[in-house]
Every structure is written in structure tokens, then in C-alpha cells.
Amino acid sequence: MAYLVFARKYRPQTFEEVVEQAHVTRTLASALTSGRLAHAILFAGPRGTGKTTIARILAKCVNCAEGPTATPCNLCRSCNEITGGNAIDVIEIDGASNNRVENVRELRENAKYMPAHSPRKIYIIDEVHMLSDAAFNALLKILEEPPAHVLFLFATTEVHKIPITILSRIQRHDLRRVGIDAIAGHMKTICRGEGIEIGDKGLAMIAREADGSIRDGLSLLDQIVTCSDKTVADDTIIDILGVIDRDVLFDVSAAVFSGNLAAVLDICELLYRQGRHLVKFYTELIGHFRNLLVVKSRGVEAELPDITSHEIRNMAGQLEHVTQPYLYQLVTILFEEEWRIRQSVSPKTALEMTFFRMMQVKPAFSFDELIEKLESLRTGIPEGGNTTGENKADYQTLRSRPEALSKNTADAPPLVPAETPDTQAAPDTQAAPDARDTLNARDAMEQSRKSQPDPAPDATGNARAQGRPDSPGDAHQSDGPDNPAGDAARIDQMSTDEILKRLREWICSKSPALKACISECSFHFEPPDRVSFAIDADNPRANLLKSKKNLSALEKHCKDFFSRQVSVAIEVKEKKPAAGSPKNRRRLEHEGRTHPFVEATLKTFNAKIYDIKVS
Numbered sequence: 158m159a160y161l162v163f164a165r166k167y168r169p170q171t172f173e174e175v176v177e178q179a180h181v182t183r184t185l186a187s188a189l190t191s192g193r194l195a196h197a198i199l200f201a202g203p204r205g206t207g208k209t210t211i212a213r214i215l216a217k218c219v220n221c222a223e224g225p226t227a228t229p230c231n232l233c234r235s236c237n238e239i240t241g242g243n244a245i246d247v248i249e250i251d252g253a254s255n256n257r258v259e260n261v262r263e264l265r266e267n268a269k270y271m272p273a274h275s276p277r278k279i280y281i282i283d284e285v286h287m288l289s290d291a292a293f294n295a296l297l298k299i300l301e302e303p304p305a306h307v308l309f310l311f312a313t314t315e316v317h318k319i320p321i322t323i324l325s326r327i328q329r330h331d332l333r334r335v336g337i338d339a340i341a342g343h344m345k346t347i348c349r350g351e352g353i354e355i356g357d358k359g360l361a362m363i364a365r366e367a368d369g370s371i372r373d374g375l376s377l378l379d380q381i382v383t384c385s386d387k388t389v390a391d392d393t394i395i396d397i398l399g400v401i402d403r404d405v406l407f408d409v410s411a412a413v414f415s416g417n418l419a420a421v422l423d424i425c426e427l428l429y430r431q432g433r434h435l436v437k438f439y440t441e442l443i444g445h446f447r448n449l450l451v452v453k454s455r456g457v458e459a460e461l462p463d464i465t466s467h468e469i470r471n472m473a474g475q476l477e478h479v480t481q482p483y484l485y486q487l488v489t490i491l492f493e494e495e496w497r498i499r500q501s502v503s504p505k506t507a508l509e510m511t512f513f514r515m516m517q518v519k520p521a522f523s524f525d526e527l528i529e530k531l532e533s534l535r536t537g538i539p540e541g542g543n544t545t546g547e548n549k550a551d552y553q554t555l556r557s558r559p560e561a562l563s564k565n566t567a568d569a570p571p572l573v574p575a576e577t578p579d580t581q582a583a584p585d586t587q588a589a590p591d592a593r594d595t596l597n598a599r600d601a602m603e604q605s606r607k608s609q610p611d612p613a614p615d616a617t618g619n620a621r622a623q624g625r626p627d628s629p630g631d632a633h634q635s636d637g638p639d640n641p642a643g644d645a646a647r648i649d650q651m652s653t654d655e656i657l658k659r660l661r662e663w664i665c666s667k668s669p670a671l672k673a674c675i676s677e678c679s680f681h682f683e684p685p686d687r688v689s690f691a692i693d694a695d696n697p698r699a700n701l702l703k704s705k706k707n708l709s710a711l712e713k714h715c716k717d718f719f720s721r722q723v724s725v726a727i728e729v730k731e732k733k734p735a736a737g738s739p740k741n742r743r744r745l746e747h748e749g750r751t752h753p754f755v756e757a758t759l760k761t762f763n764a765k766i767y768d769i770k771v772s
Contacts, residue, residue, distance in 0.1 A: 163375040167347055168210055170231055175207050176371055177339045181330045186227035189218055195328035197300055197309040201316040202332030205370030208312035212281050213239055216247045220275040235275050246275035252284040258291040265299050268307050277308050285311040286318035293320050301326045321757035334369030336462055337361060344378050354388045361465050362394050401438050406445040413515055414479055421512045435504040443491045450488055453481050483520040490515055653682050664714045674702045688715055689726040703727050745771045
């Protein structure tokens, strides 16, 4: 018996065996059981995803001895003939070689005759988009009103080439590209049945090269098994297919993130010596960094059709300390240099220059992180300068013991932070008189302040300073009517507008970092204990305001203002464009130009669009 390749040997014979096309098989099974099967069906989708296979299974379901049924028996005469490809009542036609109008006319004449022994006569036309315009026109009438015993099943990879007049007369089902995990799982099942040992990494490489096609994946698997023994190593798959190991891409990204230029150049040299296609490597590198950017934006929950779940977890671990703006800069450089790589006489040199440029990019902070660091820097510096607590203690010691300086100036602690080498070079005899004069002047001011009588208390019992505050805190905050924070009774007597005004001023004075955010927010106060901040969704400070740190800061400032626990909420408002705005008009005009009905009308009548009016 002649050898059957895996793509033919393991062709699905029931709907349950079809890989990752449940949205189509489930619909067809329901149509069969309910008796609502259409007279003409089109299967559209990428190559090798199961269009012709599903058409054959549907033909068996219709002509099965137990049918029509959603599960053919694969034992009766009709099922065996369809499986073997010699069924007299199921006619398969290649649209590429039978695309003339004469072929369609012959089909119309033969369709009038009843089937030989099956319930229905079924025409399966593969690559139906290859038919000529005259052949499509000849097919229109019988396609719209076929005989009761005729069923048309079409398959195509380029559905846009089929006239709209044909599409309007048939039922369409779109098949999807098959994911890497599904292809690898299907091949793993086949290898287990054939007694072949291939690792998960090797199956993932084959599945990635299949590019969403089950048939291509099985053909590559057949080639690899033929060139090796029952045990297939990953290196063997790399050599046979000429693919780039995914670990190389991870090594490149890790070296770029760490700034290890030597490692990147070594990888380029290794790929060049191995004879790898550097342009193809660069294409995969762009896709790898693009996937890194997606994972950084969406996390491990990101769905990437050509990446396994294990690789997504590895990407997330590699990006733990990489910022999104820095990653975006790297992807931008890769896209900008792509045309240079493709057009260069020496792709290796151009590739190395691209890596040199990527190494010049330094990790950048996001806007939110920059604001947080500036706020941390602001809160870390004391008011009045950069005098440390140790220097303040030294100053207090000198004030309490001025005689220590007069007795031994050289041993006295410094009045200012550590001096630079230039200042240390000055003689000590000059520093002593200046310091002594400074202390004498400050002691004189202190004695003058103590000699002044204390101010009389006012009606509220609080001491009012005459030209000076009682304490350092009074210089910044008072209990006057302009600052009601902490006085809950006075706040409750104010109007809502006054409360919101004072609250805004209070937050701005307490947190300059939040001032820029809340200046673009609208406040809402719901008595007695709820404050909401509303900001537009397209505002660049919306994400910063929603951060956990700033939300906690807002809750603290509101609690201090009202002297009680207050609930704080952040509302992000979606801003809809006005109906008559230029942006909305352009969107509607674009939708009108690209509408499928409009495009089909222009193609059918060879017409042009002269004007679009938006009402």
C-alpha cells in the first residue's frame, strides 16, 4: 500500500475531530438536526484550516444511510465512497482548472439529473474565486433556485474576489487561523499514536512555522520524521526547517535590557556563521519585541496567537524591571530600521548598527513614576533648606555654650555642612571671628525677644503674636476663617460650593503633586461623607489620579479637612465627540466609503464617489 502523509492519513472524518473550528461545525450540526440546512454554503478562511474537509464531512452527514445526521457512521456505502474520493453523487471540482463558462454550463445540465443512490447530489467547488466573471454569471440562476436534490458547497481562501451577487445567494462560514497551542497539541496526539518522541519546544517551533495551518504543520512534521529516527531532537528541527530558536530571541532581549552589547554582537556572529537568514531573524525580532510590549501592557492575560502560554510567562518575568516607555522606544527603533535591513547589501552590518542604536536608548520613567519620584524628593527635603538634623543639633550646642567657641575655636563643631576643599584651605584664624560675631548677634536678638512682654490673650483664649507667630506651625496654618480645616462644625455650616472651593485650596496647599491633577477635575460633595473627583478619560493625568498612592493621599487630605473619615471616589468620564464635530464627520465619511455594499456597488457599476453628505 502506498504511503499516506499525515495530512491525508489523519484527515478528520467527523465534526468532533476538526481542530478549533467549533463555531462552524456546531452551526452545521444544529442545521442538520433541525432540518434547516441551506442549499448553498461557502467556507472561507486561510489555507489548511479545514474548509474542504468540513465540506466532505457535511456531504457524508447529508448522504449517510442514517442521515441526515450530525454524526456520520463512516460505515455505509456513501460514507466510504466519500472518504475514498470516488463517490458518484459527490462531485468535487477544482475552480482553478474549471473556470470557464462552458464548465459551468455543463454543471448546470448535469445537475438536473437525480443522484444515483444517495439522497442528494452534492457539488464541492474548491477555490471558487478562480471562476471567471462569465462563469459566475452562468451560475447565478441555478445557485438561486437549485433543484431540490442538489447541494452546493464552495471553498475559497480569497472571499473578496467573489462577486457580491454570488455572496448574496449563499450562506457563508468563516474559518479561523488555528492557534499554536492547538496545532502543537494535535501533532502531539499524532506523534503519540505513531510512537514518535518530540519535545514540546520542538512541536512549538513546527506549529509556529505552520502559520495557523493544520495541513502545513502536518506536512512539516512528516518531513522532520522522515529525516530522523523515532526520537527527534530540537536541534534537528532547527537544522531541517532553518528556523531561529526562540531562546535566541529571549537572549537578545535580555542582553538589550541589561545593556550587554558584546552578547548581542556574539549572537549576530553566531547566526551569520550558521547561515541563518538575517532578514527573517530581524522580522522575528520585531515580532518578539512587539509581543513584549503587549505583555507589558496587558500582563500574563494577554492573548497572542503565535505565542505559547509558557513563553508569555517568560516574557512577563523578563519585563519585571523594564518600563513601558523604554520598551516602546526600542520597538520604534526596530520599525524605523527595518527598511535599511531589507535593502542593505550587508544585512549583518546593518543589524549590528541597529543594536548599537538601541543600546544608546536609556530606560525612561513613565509620567506617573516621574511625578511620584518628584513628590518623594520634595517631601524628603526639609523646609528652609538642606540643613540636616545633625547640623541643627550642633548649632543648638553652640548657642547653649558660647564660651566653648571663645576658648578653643579650632575644636568647635561647624556651623554649616561639611566644607569643600576650597573652603578648608582658608586659615582657621579667619573663621573664628566670623562665627563669634554671628553668635553674639543672635544672642542679642534672643535677649531682645525675651525682654518683650507676652501678648494678651484674645477672646478665644489663643495668644496672638504681634508681628511673630507663637510657634513655627502658626506661620503656615491658622484657625482663621480662610482655613476651616479641622473645624467640622464650621464646615457643616458652609454651602456646598464653598466647601468644594476650600477643599480644592486645601489639597493644593498640601500636595503640589496633586495640584496639577485636581486642577482639571470637577468636585462633587454628597453630604455628609462622600467626595467624588471627575476627570475626562482622554486626560493624560487620569491614570495618575487613579493610582493607589494618589487615591490614598486624597483620602488623607479629605479626612484632615473634614475631621472625619470621608469616602473618596474617582470617576473617569468618557468624552463623546459632538455629532457635528469634524472628527465625527470624518469618521462617518470613512465608514461610508469603506462599507462593503458601497464597495461592491462601485465595483459592479464601475462607479466613483463624488461627494458624501453627513446629516
